[in-house]
Amino acid sequence: MIKIIGILTSGGDAPGMNAAIRAVTHTALNKGLNVIGIQDGFLGLFKNRMIQLQKSNVSNIINRGGTLLGSARFPEFSQKDIRLTSIKNLYQRKIDALIIIGGDGSYIGAKYLTNMGLPCIGIPGTIDNDVAGTDYSIGYFTALETIVEAIDRLQDTSASHKRISIVEIMGRYCGDLTLAASIAGGCEFIILPEITYTKENLLIDIKKSIKNGKNHAVIAITEHLYDVKKLARYIQEKTKRETRATTLGYIQRGGTPVVYDRILASRMGSYAVKLLLEGYQGRCVGIINEVLVHHDINNALKYMKKPFKSDWLVTAKNLY
Ligand SMILES: Nc1ncnc2c1ncn2[C@@H]1O[C@H](COP(=O)(O)OP(=O)(O)OP(=O)(O)O)[C@@H](O)[C@H]1O
Numbered sequence: 001m002i003k004i005i006g007i008l009t010s011g012g013d014a015p016g017m018n019a020a021i022r023a024v025t026h027t028a029l030n031k032g033l034n035v036i037g038i039q040d041g042f043l044g045l046f047k048n049r050m051i052q053l054q055k056s057n058v059s060n061i062i063n064r065g066g067t068l069l070g071s072a073r074f075p076e077f078s079q080k081d082i083r084l085t086s087i088k089n090l091y092q093r094k095i096d097a098l099i100i101i102g103g104d105g106s107y108i109g110a111k112y113l114t115n116m117g118l119p120c121i122g123i124p125g126t127i128d129n130d131v132a133g134t135d136y137s138i139g140y141f142t143a144l145e146t147i148v149e150a151i152d153r154l155q156d157t158s159a160s161h162k163r164i165s166i167v168e169i170m171g172r173y174c175g176d177l178t179l180a181a182s183i184a185g186g187c188e189f190i191i192l193p194e195i196t197y198t199k200e201n202l203l204i205d206i207k208k209s210i211k212n213g214k215n216h217a218v219i220a221i222t223e224h225l226y227d228v229k230k231l232a233r234y235i236q237e238k239t240k241r242e243t244r245a246t247t248l249g250y251i252q253r254g255g256t257p258v259v260y261d262r263i264l265a266s267r268m269g270s271y272a273v274k275l276l277l278e279g280y281q282g283r284c285v286g287i288i289n290e291v292l293v294h295h296d297i298n299n300a301l302k303y304m305k306k307p308f309k310s311d312w313l314v315t316a317k318n319l320y
């Protein structure tokens with residue numbers, strides 16, 4: 001029977017992680033369990049950085065970005081001896097199960113720990129929205145608001161100076177943030193990892209739009225596809241239009257979580273505790289059509305793919 005639950009946040013921080021920590025803590029304490037917070041993701045698990053969580057530790061955090069537990073990238077967790085030490089640390093504190101809030105990478109860590117005998121539940125917490133088995137991950141909607149606000153500002157200055165602006169958006173290898181932000185921000189051109197759209201194709205389309213009388217444009221592009229500064233120089237040279245590149249960077253990851261992320265995190269956190277109490281392990285939580293679901297974490301990682309929203313792209317193109 002589970003008496004003590006551990007909780008950690010891992011990978012890039014995402015707004016709403018705190019709301020999830022709070023939900024896990026409150027739900028578990030209300031069910032008579034103990035909660036231990038592990039600091040700095042899998043790194044803290046290995047280094048034995050743990051704190052007892054009470055309701056007082058998680059008060060006033062539902063509205064705070066980042067994660068009060070801290071997070072880290074700790075690639076060494078792929079080594080078995082590191083994981084064995086980490087599990088030993090958990091058993092020393094009599095932790096019976098672990099809730100892991102993070103992205104697809106963190107899910108791999110959760111899968112390994114479950115296979116080594118420690119029941120884990122994964123909660124999707126990443127701005128990238130690249131986790132299979134869920135329509136949305138915690139943090140995505142807040143990042144989207146931040147990005148669209150930035151695009152609105154870029155539209156103002158681009159229009160005033162009759163310039164072309166390139167805006168580089170996070171998402172790693174997932175175009176969800178870029179696609180949604182492009183529609184909401186009225187971007188003229190979209191470059192996504194999921195579709196082939198070369199800079200030569202882009203140039204043809206820009207020239208067409210200039211010919212049609214358009215004198216400014218915002219191009220939204222997912223990170224890692226092009227060197228955006230070089231791309232700006234290329235477009236400027238070929239079109240003779242002033243072109244500027246803006247990389248939004250880490251401002252996309254911070255900030256007050258929007259209401260949807262707070263509610264999503266609260267629901268998922270509570271649900272994860274419920275699953276553990278019902279005897280589930282090696283599961284990951286998701287939301288599909290607004291209903292909470294759970295999947296085998298191995299299957300989610302191996303067989304489930306996040307579908308590309310091709311109809312959204314069609315819509316975006318219809319709006320040019
Ligand atoms: N193959 C793996 N084996 C064991 N642990 C892993 C593996 N891949 C990732 N992890 C652990 O999960 C952590 C987080 O993974 P990653 O850096 O990919 O971020 P993420 O959870 O996908 O979140 P985000 O993409 O939002 O930053 C890693 O730093 C590492 O500790």
Ligand SMILES: O=P(O)(O)OC[C@H]1O[C@](O)(CO)[C@@H](O)[C@@H]1O
Nearest residue numbers: 012073126127128170171172253
């Ligand atoms: O914080 P780091 O390690 O530089 O990682 C940046 C990456 O993290 C994310 O912000 C979240 O996964 C990605 O969008 C981005 O590629």
Ligand SMILES: [Mg+2]
Nearest residue numbers: 103104105126
């Ligand atoms: Mg990831």
